[in-house]
Amino acid sequence: MLGVVNQKGGVGKTTTAINLSAALATEGLRCLLIDCDPQANSTGGFGFARDDDRESIYDVLVGEATLAGTALQTEIETLRLVPSSKNLIGANVELIQVERRAFRLKDAVDEVRADYDYILLDCPPALDLLTLNALVAADRLLVPMQAEYFALEGISELMNTLERVRGAFNPGLEIEGVLLTMYDDRTNLAQQVTENLREFFKEKLLKTAIPRNVRLAEAPSYGKPVLLYDPKSRGAESYRELGMEILERNGVESPKARARKAAAAVRGEVTVKFWPYG
Numbered sequence: 001m002l003g004v005v006n007q008k009g010g011v012g013k014t015t016t017a018i019n020l021s022a023a024l025a026t027e028g029l030r031c032l033l034i035d036c037d038p039q040a041n042s043t044g045g046f047g048f049a050r051d052d053d054r055e056s057i058y059d060v061l062v063g064e065a066t067l068a069g070t071a072l073q074t075e076i077e078t079l080r081l082v083p084s085s086k087n088l089i090g091a092n093v094e095l096i097q098v099e100r101r102a103f104r105l106k107d108a109v110d111e112v113r114a115d116y117d118y119i120l121l122d123c124p125p126a127l128d129l130l131t132l133n134a135l136v137a138a139d140r141l142l143v144p145m146q147a148e149y150f151a152l153e154g155i156s157e158l159m160n161t162l163e164r165v166r167g168a169f170n171p172g173l174e175i176e177g178v179l180l181t182m183y184d185d186r187t188n189l190a191q192q193v194t195e196n197l198r199e200f201f202k203e204k205l206l207k208t209a210i211p212r213n214v215r216l217a218e219a220p221s222y223g224k225p226v227l228l229y230d231p232k233s234r235g236a237e238s239y240r241e242l243g244m245e246i247l248e249r250n251g252v253e254s255p256k257a258r259a260r261k262a263a264a265a266v267r268g269e270v271t272v273k274f275w276p277y278g
Contacts, residue, residue, distance in 0.1 A: 001109065001119040002176060002246075003138030007161070008154050009125035012144045012181035012210065014041040016242075017122035019216075019235070020142070022225035023243030025079035028255030029117040032071060035084035036105070036134050037124040043083040046074050047223025050085060058087040061104045061133065062094060067112045075228060092129045101129065102169055106137035117252075127161055135161075136169045140176035142246075144210075145197070147180050147190040155200060175201075176246065180209040208242040210235070 021033040035042040059065035071080040095101040216235030219226040
């Protein structure tokens with residue numbers, strides 16, 4: 001399970017959650033995206049209305065629904081979405097007195113883990129009880145980050161949060177990778193920040209970087225991930241590369257990859273016929 005997290009807003013968390021889950025699902029992997037942000041942008045990004053009367057992750061956290069019962073089918077056959085709503089704002093207060101309040105999401109996810117190859121959590125841009133639930137539930141964290149000065153300032157805060165959660169709730173929590181978003185390698189600042197991040201995170205800095213891309217920005221207004229809105233755009237290609245990089249890092253071969261390998265093997269077979277030709 002992968003938490004997409006950064007306490008700083010506007011770094012591309014939701015864009016990454018939507019499009020990475022789509023990239024993994026189009027590879028034939030069974031994926032679940034859980035929208036943990038009260039703004040419900042992942043929900044809207046897949047074309048679902050922000051309906052406060054529909055069961056959402058809020059109902060799951062307060063114990064009135066299950067993930068299996070709230071998950072919605074997206075346009076991609078192997079991808080389901082647990083929606084959010086503004087009701088989730090109240091969960092921070094309502095869960096304070098609840099037993100195992102930091103484990104509410106983990107307990108719910110454990111019931112459906114076996115049904116999915118990948119579960120992604122779109123986290124809010126705050127270090128509150130909602131984000132804590134996501135960090136406790138997640139196995140690994142994907143950290144979208146812009147190549148700018150303020151991104152470097154937030155690194156220590158992020159690492160401190162990670163260490164506190166490890167020590168108190170989730171000792172196995174690790175960083176899957178740091179992802180550069182809205183990236184423009186033509187600027188000296190971007191190159192300098194990239195080098196600084198590489199020195200700090202080393203192999204945790206992902207090779208794939210997500211460029212600024214108009215189609216990527218347009219896709220949410222059409223209620224589609226960019227892989228469906230414009231599959232040949234630079235944004236779509238970048239998220240496909242990101243999905244493949246994460247699978248490769250974890251030694252996972254997708255159903256589509258196995259199919260491509262089998263097709264290539266068939267094409268590579270050479271049939272030699274000797275005279276007289278049959």
